[in-house]
Amino acid sequence: MKLIISQMPVVLESLNIGFLQTLKLFFVTLLGGFPLGLVMAFGSMSKFKPLSAITKLVIWFFRGTPLMIQLLIIYYFPGLVLGNPVWGGGEAGRFAAASLSFILNYSCYFSEIYRGGIQSVPIGQEEAGLVLGMTKGQIFFKVKLLQMIKHIVPPMSNEIITLVKDTSLARIIALQEIIWAGQSFMKGSKGISGAIWPMFFTAFYYLIFNGIMTVILSKLEKKLEFFR
Amino acid sequence: MSILTVSNISKKFEHTEVLKEISFKMERGDVLSILGSSGSGKTTLLRILNFLETADTGSITVNDEVTFDASNAGTKSEAEIRKNRLHFGMVFQSFNLFPQYTALQNVMLARELLEKAKPEFKTDKKRILEKIETEALELLNQMGLSDRKGHYPHQLSGGQCQRVAIARALALSPDILCFDEPTSALDPELTGEVLRVMKELADKNTTMIIVTHEIPFARDVSDRILFMDGGVIVEEGSPSEVIENPKEERTKQFLSKSNIK
Ligand SMILES: Nc1ncnc2c1ncn2[C@@H]1O[C@H](COP(=O)(O)OP(=O)(O)OP(=O)(O)O)[C@@H](O)[C@H]1O
Ligand SMILES: [Mg+2]
Numbered sequence: 001m002k003l004i005i006s007q008m009p010v011v012l013e014s015l016n017i018g019f020l021q022t023l024k025l026f027f028v029t030l031l032g033g034f035p036l037g038l039v040m041a042f043g044s045m046s047k048f049k050p051l052s053a054i055t056k057l058v059i060w061f062f063r064g065t066p067l068m069i070q071l072l073i074i075y076y077f078p079g080l081v082l083g084n085p086v087w088g089g090g091e092a093g094r095f096a097a098a099s100l101s102f103i104l105n106y107s108c109y110f111s112e113i114y115r116g117g118i119q120s121v122p123i124g125q126e127e128a129g130l131v132l133g134m135t136k137g138q139i140f141f142k143v144k145l146l147q148m149i150k151h152i153v154p155p156m157s158n159e160i161i162t163l164v165k166d167t168s169l170a171r172i173i174a175l176q177e178i179i180w181a182g183q184s185f186m187k188g189s190k191g192i193s194g195a196i197w198p199m200f201f202t203a204f205y206y207l208i209f210n211g212i213m214t215v216i217l218s219k220l221e222k223k224l225e226f227f228r
Numbered sequence: 229m230s231i232l233t234v235s236n237i238s239k240k241f242e243h244t245e246v247l248k249e250i251s252f253k254m255e256r257g258d259v260l261s262i263l264g265s266s267g268s269g270k271t272t273l274l275r276i277l278n279f280l281e282t283a284d285t286g287s288i289t290v291n292d293e294v295t296f297d298a299s300n301a302g303t304k305s306e307a308e309i310r311k312n313r314l315h316f317g318m319v320f321q322s323f324n325l326f327p328q329y330t331a332l333q334n335v336m337l338a339r340e341l342l343e344k345a346k347p348e349f350k351t352d353k354k355r356i357l358e359k360i361e362t363e364a365l366e367l368l369n370q371m372g373l374s375d376r377k378g379h380y381p382h383q384l385s386g387g388q389c390q391r392v393a394i395a396r397a398l399a400l401s402p403d404i405l406c407f408d409e410p411t412s413a414l415d416p417e418l419t420g421e422v423l424r425v426m427k428e429l430a431d432k433n434t435t436m437i438i439v440t441h442e443i444p445f446a447r448d449v450s451d452r453i454l455f456m457d458g459g460v461i462v463e464e465g466s467p468s469e470v471i472e473n474p475k476e477e478r479t480k481q482f483l484s485k486s487n488i489k
Binding site for chain 1: 278279280306310311313314316317318320322324325326327328329337338341342380381382396397400
């Protein structure tokens with residue numbers, strides 16, 4: 001116990017640095033995944049058959065295979081198979097590869113959520129807007145958008161909470177996120193070795209961050225409860 | 229001058245002919261009720277009038293102005309269609325109120341958007357918005373809903389929702405107000421309150437086209453009745469002609485099935 005307390009400052013510093021990387025991956029995924037998911041949602045609903053078919057194929061692939069494999073393929077494939085290691089060897093390259101994998105994977109999930117949201121608004125809403133002389137744009141922004149958001153928030157919340165935990169998968173390509181940081185004290189780092197507790201301790205970071213996200217998201221959900 | 233002239237409107241869905249050469253006229257202040265069995269094309273006709281469907285043939289004239297002509301329908305811009313459809317108002321069977329807006333906001337929204345698009349809005353913003361609100365409140369009052377103006381649709385009964393929907397349509401002062409079975413989605417005890425406000429509108433000479441299965445109501449409120457079957461107008465005339473003394477066999481059959489006399 002005494003040992004743990006004396007190791008604490010060093011460990012926390014490393015974990016904080018790792019957690020920063022976790023957070024960066026988390027927010028980059030949301031930043032890229034939200035818009036790309038919307039594009040893919042429209043793609044999969046397109047009346048132009050080849051486009052919707054291709055989009056659906058992509059979605060099927062990314063939802064049908066483990067994210068861990070996607071990370072490995074995206075990180076190693078260019079170097080090992082194509083002989084062109086586009087990502088380089090450093091942390092920045094690993095972060096870029098991880099971001100791309102996460103954005104692609106998550107935008108597929110997001111696109112299905114958006115599609116559900118868009119299709120959840122009854123056609124009668126659009127028709128009511130049309131007969132009242134509204135433009136397509138007015139109907140989208142003034143009538144349909146909020147109804148879609150209301151429908152999207154609960155499943156989106158689930159994905160976001162899952163994403164927080166999924167970022168740990170980037171460990172597989174040695175991205176120095178928080179699990180990696182915790183694990184380093186098992187092998188030996190900064191004069192500490194054989195310590196397993198730092199890795200268990202990372203769970204608190206996830207719990208606290210997910211706690212904050214849950215509170216924010218349920219606030220948003222509550223805010224939208226004024227209508228049905 | 230007729231307020232509405234519908235000539236030779238036909239409509240096919242895939243291979244079924246839903247409307248066949250429909251023609252009729254309406255005078256200002258008239259109430260026209262359309263009766264007919266399920267699938268006879270009543271809803272389709274109203275939807276064509278409101279530009280929610282496009283007829284394959286025929287034309288529609290409002291106040292001597294051709295608002296729709298199948299021969300050049302494809303060339304019309306969205307803005308032209310929007311302008312033309314404002315001659316008509318539509319009240320749907322399922323209300324289609326906007327759930328995120330209060331009763332008052334539902335009534336005001338479209339008017340606001342229309343006014344905001346006009347150049348004079350910027351200079352006289354406050355007065356215009358006040359006018360829209362005053363008129364919307366007046367309409368809700370007329371519908372007996374003054375005390376419900378701040379309620380959201382999910383806080384209102386079906387009958388109240390439909391009355392808000394009627395106020396919302398009236399807010400744009402359409403030349404002709406169309407109703408598609410406005411009481412069919414309501415519990416029987418709530419139909420009365422909706423029919424009552426429609427009767428009041430009729431008494432104020434609002435020009436209305438009403439698709440309904442409420443035959444006693446149609447008889448009381450209408451100036452003219454159309455009876456449709458299989459996409460054609462089978463019989464047309466005053467309520468006493470069509471409902472009390474139908475000439476056509478199909479009309480008689482329909483009315484006897486509807487078990488009113
Ligand atoms: N979008 C569509 N695509 C294909 N067929 C349609 C479409 N809309 C309507 N129809 C068909 O057109 C016919 C007329 O439908 P419509 O809704 O106008 O009848 P209606 O007289 O309003 O019937 P109801 O009393 O049941 O409301 C029906 O056979 C219907 O199946
Ligand atoms: Mg119908």
